Amino acid sequence: xxxxxxxxTIKGKLTPPSSKSMMQRALAAAMLAKGTSIIHNxxxxxxxxxxxxxxxxxxxxxxxxxxxxxxISSEGVAPEIINVGESGLSLRMFSPIVALxxxxxxxxxRGSILKRPIHNILEGLENLGIECENTGKGFLPIQLQSGYxxxxxxxxxxxxxxxxxGLLMALPCRAEDTTLKVNNLxxxxxxxxxxxxxxxxxxxxxxxxxxxxxxxxxxxxxPTEYTIEADWSSAAPLLVxxxxxxxxxxxxxxxxxxxxxxEILTALKKCGASIKWEGNTLSVEKKGLNAFDxxxxxxxxxxxxxxxxxxxxxxxxxxKGVHRLEHKESNRGIVLQKEFAKLGVPIRIEEDEMIIPGGxxxxxxANSNNDHRIAMALAVAGLSSLNPVEIGQxxxxxxxxxxxxxxxxxxxxxxxxxxFKSQFV
Ligand SMILES: O=C(O)C1=C[C@@H](OP(=O)(O)O)[C@@H](O)[C@H](O)C1
Ligand SMILES: C=C(OP(=O)(O)O)C(=O)O
Numbered sequence: 001x002x003x004x005x006x007x008x009t010i011k012g013k014l015t016p017p018s019s020k021s022m023m024q025r026a027l028a029a030a031m032l033a034k035g036t037s038i039i040h041n042x043x044x045x046x047x048x049x050x051x052x053x054x055x056x057x058x059x060x061x062x063x064x065x066x067x068x069x070x071x072i073s074s075e076g077v078a079p080e081i082i083n084v085g086e087s088g089l090s091l092r093m094f095s096p097i098v099a100l101x102x103x104x105x106x107x108x109x110r111g112s113i114l115k116r117p118i119h120n121i122l123e124g125l126e127n128l129g130i131e132c133e134n135t136g137k138g139f140l141p142i143q144l145q146s147g148y149x150x151x152x153x154x155x156x157x158x159x160x161x162x163x164x165x166g167l168l169m170a171l172p173c174r175a176e177d178t179t180l181k182v183n184n185l186x187x188x189x190x191x192x193x194x195x196x197x198x199x200x201x202x203x204x205x206x207x208x209x210x211x212x213x214x215x216x217x218x219x220x221x222x223p224t225e226y227t228i229e230a231d232w233s234s235a236a237p238l239l240v241x242x243x244x245x246x247x248x249x250x251x252x253x254x255x256x257x258x259x260x261x262x263e264i265l266t267a268l269k270k271c272g273a274s275i276k277w278e279g280n281t282l283s284v285e286k287k288g289l290n291a292f293d294x295x296x297x298x299x300x301x302x303x304x305x306x307x308x309x310x311x312x313x314x315x316x317x318x319x320k321g322v323h324r325l326e327h328k329e330s331n332r333g334i335v336l337q338k339e340f341a342k343l344g345v346p347i348r349i350e351e352d353e354m355i356i357p358g359g360x361x362x363x364x365x366a367n368s369n370n371d372h373r374i375a376m377a378l379a380v381a382g383l384s385s386l387n388p389v390e391i392g393q394x395x396x397x398x399x400x401x402x403x404x405x406x407x408x409x410x411x412x413x414x415x416x417x418x419x420f421k422s423q424f425v
Contacts, residue, residue, distance in 0.1 A: 007382070010245045012412060
């Protein structure tokens, strides 16, 4: 299958899917809380399915209700193997949780995750006394056993925050206290989201300026009812669609969210789009758009939709944080450069900055490189291109937003899916 996006005017109202970051955290926390938790407004996407499968393998019962999931957690079991699918968060969050149990568990995955390096997980867990075998030699699979033995570790945060999220969720369950010294932490808002969610489950985490985390042991997760917010990461391409080609209103958005990608609002304001809040409904409307400077170091998932936005602005936009993109579902800096070049946009990368000239979208054949955020950014670019944009491997949006193309059509996007003998363009 391929999808073809034609220039179109955007107008309409939607509710974006629920946050996959919050959903995966809530599933892990519900598993760690012995008793019954309810997750309202659950996120339905492949990464959430992977996390659900993991907690079931670890002994939780998960029951679907109307608009909620019931998680019943009793004594946990150590599975022989868990599979994280393609989810970076499930890999990095569940590794420290699985490691609480001294029995041996193998962690494996599929697709893009098999190409994402794991040395910082290995280093961190080994520093805390876990015995790690790595038959994948720097990549999955890994086998963990023996339980935690050390009460102190230095953690490299420069590659991202997900592993620290896992440690903050696991270590309160140890009998002993643990101190983590974290160096050069990136994606900081995601740690705020973790700490906030843990508070709802009865777990307290304190830190000094995101550098020292003193984690009290013997804490008990309490079962709770937790509501997943709408996802700002999935909202971002929809908001950009409204800003470049008409208007869009998104319902049920939390203005005070801890989600990193709420920062899309800063970028939209900077380039001159019109932004209006009415209660929890956010409306964005097209205006003359000008190039902008933006630092995406701590909200790396915004890069792809920001590139689609920048390609529609007058002048050269500069976005910082390219180094953060190397180990995502694809090497996103290079892939954005390569795929937008196919549409006529000559992106430059200078050290940690991406420079995007506006006003050159010609359209053409591109490929998502099996990266959901690239597929969505290319689709948004198609809305304002001279010729249609065709995207190969577009089904990968299922990782975070399975209904993306249906929703884009609902707000006026000219979307046509068709069979094509090869995905590779
Ligand atoms: O904690 C999370 O939910 C996430 C953290 C970020 O990763 P890094 O912390 O690796 O940058 C982000 O890119 C990812 O999509 C989700
Ligand atoms: C990078 C992402 O997710 P993860 O790292 O959890 O696979 C993403 O959703 O853009």
